Amino acid sequence: HLDNPVVSDMKNMVFQGTTVSSGKGNAIVTSTGMRTQFGRIAELVQESEKDMTPLQLDLDDLGKKLGVLIIILCMVVFGAEVLKDVSDSIIEELMAAIALAVSAIPEGLPAVVTITLAIGVQKMVQRNAIVRRLPSVETLGSTTVICSDKTGTITKNEMTATTLFTNGMTISVSGAGYNREGEFTRASERFDVLADPHARKLLEIGQLCSNSVLQEDVTGASDWTIVGDPTEGSLLVLAEKAGLPYEETHQEYSEVTEISFDSARKRMTSVNRDSKGNIYAFSKGAPEVLLPLCTHIFEDGTVRPLDEQEKESIIQINAGLAEDALRVLAFAYRPLEREIPGWEPEAVEKNLIFVGLVGMIDPPRPEVERAINLCKMAGIRPIMITGDHKLTARAIALKVGLVEREGEVLSGVDLDRMSEEEFREAVLRCDVFARVAPEHKLRIVETLKDCDEVVAMTGDGVNDAPAVKTADVGIAMGIRGADVTKEASDVILTDDNFATIVSAIEKGREVYSNIRKFVRFLLAANFDEVFLIFVVIMLNLPLPITAIQILWLNLATDGFPALALGVDPPEGGVMKRPPRKPGAKMMDRGMASFILVAGFVAFMASFTIFMVNLTEYGGFIPGITGPMVDFENDISVVTGMAWSQVLAHSRTTVFASVVTFELLFVWNCRDEYHPIWRTTMRGSKALMAAVTVSIVLTLFTIYLPFMWPLFKTVPLNPGDWILIILTSIPALLIPPHWLFGHKHETIPN
Structure with a gap:
């Protein structure tokens, strides 16, 4: 009697969902429905619940924080506008707040996350x-x-014979699975098992006491596949390794009858007639079952009586093999003088001659x-x-x-x-x-x-x-x-395969690393716009960039590079770092520092561009050095340009400046462990293509006439582009490894 036995120890029970393969019997029903083992498992499945994944928790937390920030900024801007200039309409003040909200929201983030995960799924399929x-x-x-x-x-789920014990010898067998590679050694020296009558007899019994068949593996994964029992299959492979073909043995010994294996007997016997007409009973089974049926032993080329002391020695050898996680079978035979009526097991399986043991293991992959x-x-x-x-x-x-x-x-x-x-x-x-x-x-x-x-x-x-x-x-x-x-x-x-799990984990880390890349890129780009709009509104300046331009930046211009970062080659050493701590946020101190510094540097570049254009073309700064004017009226300024033209040119220059800065800055987002000058360009074709597409789309909005009314843009001259490029160069100089706190790490790139 066992207290609280596991299912595998309940040898006297039958279970719902299983199949009776042979025999008949009576059983007492002890449980039905959800009280059965099958029902208990079904109940456990129903009770189990899936929690949100770390990424879902991260993005949910990030969304909440951004939402709170946007609401606060919009309220501040709207309140400031109402208090300082009652002449503006509520609509205009609301538009300023909406522009700020649009600039703060990374519209492309959900789509890029989904696409990156989907691409990760495809690559994991390639890894099985x-x-x-x-x-x-x-x-x-x-x-x-x-x-x-x-x-x-x-393990491989392929039983493999690794050890033979016969004639007082222990013989080791190399190789694994259902492959013909492998050799027999004794005391580290090669051993010819077919030249030894004891080992050969052992292999022959293994071939004859078998209902399984070896077939060529058409997949190429192994030399053979097994049709039948894996244990019997391992004995067939063992004989093939020794160079003893299955057909040869069965031609020599034709089958007369078989006494089948069952879990109660723990043995099977095959009765065969050799080419000379002699009849033999060949048996295999659990050592503790077969050994008591043996009265003799085949040793030193002769058959002699087997005493109890020798049986005890064999049992000790069996125990030693079992401690090495080997499944052990014993092999014996008996010559029969004549056919036995009815072939009753008790009459056949007695006075057996012990030949040896075979130890098998399901080898590790x-x-x-x-x-x-x-x-x-x-x-x-x-x-x-x-x-x-x-x-x-x-x-x-x-x-x-x-x-x-x-x-x-x-x-x-x-x-x-x-x-x-x-x-x-x-x-x-x-x-x-x-x-x-x-x-x-x-x-x-x-x-x-x-x-x-x-x-x-x-x-x-x-x-x-x-x-x-x-x-x-x-x-x-x-x-x-x-x-x-x-x-x-x-x-x-x-x-x-267990190794596939580790490979999938590696790909999962690469995906998360790439998600961090485009999150810091998109948020830094958005914080640039937030800083810019917030400051100019507080300074009573006109908006430096329109809402449609912001949407274009966030979706079209930023979207393609962000997506390319999602498929970028991984940072070096993803499997040489510990997993991120449970509960650790994506927006950690390093990420926040990087985003804020990059956003501020980008803001300084675009704000400088805006101020230079207003002073150069407008002659004064509305609201600071002169009165605030309605840019929709054609009021002449020092240059003779209409204020609407001055503002359109300034906004176009800022728009181009933001794009240029971000398309340079994206290269600084590829690796948080190394500065850009130590980052390889290998594998960055997707990013190069994305940057090229973004440049072309930006030029379309600036130089195609039919785009001007929609985006409120005007053509820029070479001098504008020189200023834009000069103010954007700092995008390449922001040190990510310092801001992320990795300045002393030596992760291979």
Whole structure:
């Protein structure tokens, strides 16, 4: 009797949603509906809720702050206008406030964020990760913990024979999966197994006691695929590695009958007749089951009696292999003098001759160890959560570098014995959990989230669905995943590979890095306009730029470079930095400093342009050195130009100045860790194209006559452009690495 057993330990139970493959029997119904294991899982899925992603929280927070700022500025401007000049109409004063509001809102930001995330989704598909929820692209980049299953994700889900024990010898086998590469060694020296009668007999029994078939892998991923049981498949591959073809063995031994394997017997026997007419019974099974049926041993080329002391030695060898996470099978045979009526198992499977043991393992994927090392370098904590035995989990974790030799492994039973505080400490301390139930997985994820971790959780079976749905990023397996788990997930791995998760996290970090690039670009550009409009209104000057020009700047001129930043090559070392802290805002001190400084420098450039034009062409500054006039009336000034022409020329120059400054400044937004002179231009074709398009569009608004009435622009002369370029050069000199506080960092570029 087990207290609170996990499902895998309930050997005497049948469950809703499973299939009876053979046999018949009677059962007592203990639970129905939502009280069944299947119903409990469905209830857990319904109870799980998805929180907002870090990016959604960031943008929501940014939107609220911008909204408050805009309302305050508009109220200040509108109030100041009303108080200082009652002659203006309420409409004009309202227009000034609206112009300020338009300048403060980054209209292109939502579209650019969405497009950048969508492009990130496309690139993740190329990395074998299908993203079902768009914001999950960035959430992957914020991941601090990966909770992964073992079978098929960290391992290949391909049983591989690695060790043979026969005739007192331990023989190692190299290679992994269903590939023919591999060699047999004994004491580090190559060993010819076919020349050894004991090893050859072992391989032949493995081929004969099998209902599985090797087929050529048309995908090219392996040499073969297995049709049938993976364990039997590993024995067939083992023989092929030794150069013993399946067909050759079956031509020599034709099948007479078979005593099938079942979970109660834990063994199978194949009765075969050789080419000389002799009949043999070949058996394979669990060592603890098959060894008691053996009375003799095939050793040193002869068959001799097997005593209890030797059996105990074999059991110890079996235990040693099991501690290395190997699944061990024993092999035996028996010559039969004649056919046995009915071929009853009790009559056939007795007085067997022990031949040896084979140890098999589901090997780790070769790329997983590097992926785990990359996780640790990137500040991400990988955790293995599996239903397998603790010894198996520990051995695999050691092989892939997940834990050290003394690393702790906790089982579901261990977790059930803990108090809430002990459980929390265990989850924060332990990196390998074995023999866990669905409730344990869900509780582990919830505890990690309560500790402010951003959790990615993998799953394939129905029982994984609650934890997958609860995690910040739920990851389902595309090959062997259940439909309900895929439906609960945010990301589906088409190759079921742990390394793909790490690759997707890297792409998520790149996407977030690029989002930061265009956010600081767009907000700095908008703050330039906000500063400019706010100051000129406070100085009782006419608006330096019209609302339609501001909209054009924010959508057309700024939009294309911002979008190009969204697909820009990543900053160097995205996986050599820790994930951003949970709760950390995109608008941190460094970002705010950069935006304010850049916005102020841009404001100084455009304000200088505006003042120079007013004084040069107008002869005085309305409202400061002279009376404020109605620029719609053709009032002659010193130059003979109408005031409306002076204002149109000044506004056009400011418009061109803002565009020029921003198109130079965008190059300074590509890397927050290095100044522009240390930033490579490699991979910036999209940005070059975007800047070119923005320049062309700006020139259209200035030099195409049919655009003049709409944008209130006039043609500029070469002298204007020289002044514009000179005042825009500071855009390249703003040091992002200083403002972001990275001046001492040495992240590779």
